[in-house]
Amino acid sequence: MTVRGTDTEKLRAELKGRRFKHPGEFVIIFVLTACAAATVLTTAAIIFTLFGETFTFFKDVSIFTFFDPRGEWQALIDPRDYAVIELVAGTANVVFWSMVFALPLGLGAAIWLSEYASSRSRRIVKPMLEVLTGVPTVVYAFFALTFVTQDVLRPLLGAETVPIFNSLAASLLLAVMIIPTIASISEDAMANVPQGLREAAYGLGATRLEVASKVIFPAALSGIIASVLLAVARVIGETMIVAVAAGSTPNLSLWPLDTVQTMTGYMLQVGLGDAARGTPDYDSLFAVGSTLFVMTFALNVAAGMIVSRFREEYE
């Protein structure tokens, strides 16, 4: 058989018609297909379970109660109310404040690594930054509660103003958790901007800051946005830090010194309790889970659209 050029379509068509020389080849293809199918099936099963139980939940609770913007989330104590807005607000609270801290720090670190650091210091600093992603989040969680809240925030701002469980301590540690993600992926995106662009800008007399902010940053924007949305998705889904440090009081508040409960925090609380299967208490777990899933899914779709919208091709 001869392969003409690198026309992959033709090559594929040719291979398709060909019979396997070894039966082993068939086994390998079968195993690899099974691997791919396993992940797809798992996803399908999760979605099926999630939405199935959510459907059961909405048999007991009206969908208008669930999405009532003026209601309260009081799912486990009579008189019951199931307005998910309070849990969504809790999640929004920690997402907002963690981004306030993580965006400048993460992007600043990325710009420094990509444009200012010598290759030697980059080789040392970048792996150190990435080590942070390996810290189990439960460690961050207790660090937030015992050190950040008790030894920093309360002595600094006063025990009267800082409740023991507060969104700020959780947000600070969530920021620490995602800074490596933002910095590392953004730095990759900036480093991948063709060297020619950089040299052309310097050739026109631009300063380092101008090159970084007016040339490299816009050119790498799609990668940077992707890193930020990935970080947001991690914050939304993070459970341990918020459950331990932010408290478990549903609260329609974006103020960082309030006790809040996020969607994941609520799910953990119900999961640890003795809620009996088939009760609204138990099913509410899946309703909140579905909401979380839809939000993260929408975020991923949005990320895909934004990334392709801002992609700069240099070829």
Added chain:
Amino acid sequence: MTSKRTFAQLAFLGAALVLIACNGRTIVAPDFETNLDFGSLGGQIRVDGSSTVFPISEAVAEEFSYVSRTRVNVGFSGTGGGFEKFCRGETQVSNASRPIKDSELEACRKNGIDDVLEIQVAIDALTVLVNPENDWVQCLTVDETHQLFSAGGAERWNDVRPDWPDKKISRYYPGPDSGTFDYFNETIIEAVEGATHTAEGTPSEDDNILAIGVQEDRYAIGYFGFAYFLGSGASMKAVAIDNGNGCVEPSFETALNGSYAPLSRPLFIYTRESFMAERPEMLGFIEFYIKSMDVLVPDVGYITMPEADKLAQLAKIEPYLQAASVAD
């Protein structure tokens, strides 16, 4: 100090996660001497009743399944619902978080069940705890405790007693799906017609999280299962409870003798004398229940009875055990 505390918490959390992950029990019943041949026991036993006693009976049933071939099904339809089934002869053992009422005994008798046997298995108790620096609360009446934790009750400490601080009450309590919450809700909150438990404050399934809240917040109040208080809860300040007969401090003794009321109560199982005489698997199950209480009761968070009381329970079935050994 801080790092030590953090470490202890991490260790606890790790252990908790392992337990959750396995969703299994790590503690097994102890070896003991018996006249019965457990391996030959078959048949089926139906247990129903109080959801408070359920975890103990469930644990015993599981351990019993390793030593015998008897199938034990444990349900939880509440103490009253359990007695209804028991008196209709549908169950052989009834879990109860209070002694059987005369009206229930009467219902049993109508169905020819006149040999009800009561066995106490554990003591359940709650403790109200406040911050160690709280110098105003020493003792609460049941009514004040009700105000502190009911929806629409007190908001600030001086709402309860005017000379207490004009500060917001921070409440910490077990998750509403826990037995501890149910017990408090039944005895303190719902004792007043139409009252409901507050949803304000911080609920948590993790006692250690609640403990951090109470330890670090001067205006905090919380309630815990007694087992937690006896263990790690000693760093907080326990509140005495006045049930109309003066203030009673929570302690092992006051919980055992029942004077720490209404926040302590005995837990029971009920069965029939005739089962003990005629059904070896029933006798085996009850013997196993009493002899493994020391291990299984604290494991599910209740207080074990003192040795003498345990022996008193065992004495109730001793004649049947003797008869069984003679028959062999």
